Amino acid sequence: MEVCYDVRCAFTDPRVAKRWVEWLHAGHLQDVLDAGATSARVVRIRGTGPVFEARYTFASAEDFARYEREEAPRLRALGLEAFPLSLGLEYSRTVSDAV
Secondary structure (H helix, E strand, C coil), X not given: CCEEEEEEEEECCHHHHHHHHHHHHHHHHHHHHHCCCCEEEEEECCCCCCEEEEEEEECCHHHHHXXXXXXXXXXXXXXXXXXXXXXXXXXXXXXXECC
């Protein structure tokens, strides 16, 4: 069963949001694909304020577990280095199963 992994980020500054989306497209999405995801895309959440989601799919729970264990800590650290919470970001993550 496929696993869907979504990383949502809300921003207080639209300029930071723009830079974050550019950073995703410039390499981070590909890094997650290289680490085991089978698809990756970015969507803007409609509503108030700039809110975006990076959406990833993994082929199985085992593939996602390996990603979480072996790759996610490094990739998250790089993301927080480039976009620390002090820039007015709020991250949240959800994991779900495709049915």
